[in-house]
Amino acid sequence: MKAFGLLVLFVGAAVAKSTRGNAAYTYTYSETGLGGFYQLFTDYAPDLLNFNFDNAIKSVYQTGMWLYYENVQYNQQSGKVYWVHGIEISVDFPQDNWNMCSSLKFVGSPDYMNVDTWTVYEGPIFTGSEYYGEADAGTLGSITDQGSSIILTGTSPWTFYDGTNWTGASMCVYPNTDQDVGSAGQVLNFGIYPNVSERPRYNRQQHRLGTKGVLVRERGQCRTTQGRVQRQERSLGSPGTLGTCNRMDVW
Incomplete structure (x- = not known):
């Protein structure tokens, strides 16, 4: 499992074959431990109010890298950013990032890993x-x-x-x-x-x-x-x- 804030670490890169399908999705949950209500996202969401899920995320189950923003439109106004990446992973957000997310999007190709x-x-x-x-x-x-x-x-x-x-x-x-x-x-x-x-x-x-x-x-x-x-x-x-x-x- 990987969940990262603002730290950048340098490690060796590995060569891997691209994999088709399910390259980017995130199930977002209103409670920790993947509890409460949930919403599936497979594309950019510039305003979570449109999904009735604004300021509601405490945990996620996802594949790929997803960026979670405090403000709508991916922080056109200054705000927090929390990101998570991994393959079929479950992550509880840190408590100071509970219910802070108002927009989200994935990184890279939507079709291939x-x-x-x-x-x-x-x-x-x-x-x-x-x-x-x-x-x-x-x-x-x-x-x-x-x-x-x-x-x-x-x-x-x-x-x-x-x-x-x-x-x-x-x-x-x-x-x-x-x-x-x-x-x-x-x-x-x-x-x-x-x-x-x-x-x-x-x-x-x-x-x-x-x-x-x-x-x-x-x-x-x-x-x-x-x-x-x-x-x-x-x-x-x-x-x-x-x-x-x-x-x-x-x-």
Whole structure:
């Protein structure tokens, strides 16, 4: 079982085969020990009042990584964030997080476990709007120049740039801070970075990172290749829009 607050730990990443189905769900309960009333979520929920479950969660049974926010719309206003990740796990929230949740969402792919994905969040600690991808992107849409935190899933690192179209200073980020293993051998790997401005750069430049571009990984090395890719933006729980963009070979 894994339940985490704001601490980031660095451990080795493991390679695992993606698993189809049940990649992200959470049963939320009104009492500890999975007691009381419950509500199932399999998608983003920007306002739990719409589910008659606002400020009602004390425990969860879930698979995947889920973020639980004190305020609606994923803390567009400042508030607490509590997150849990694991595979078919039961977690009682700490008492100071009882009945605090007003919005929630999952991390990574909704269809496959341990797919290589990245999500950049507008605010620190995974708050506000977000930009999600499974391949490279020359900009981060509406949150370009506003990214403050990152979560990776899967087994491959990604290179992030502080300029659009893969320009400027860069850093390589790995999905190796946390790992979960299920009873049937399923594996989830995460790179959980609540504040990228505090993350040291791998190119030894010490300036603050303003995340703008995201560059695809290649076989575990942070470098680029040429081709066409897809990107998807998720903002405040919307299903997102899908498009294509070209990327340059800058490595």
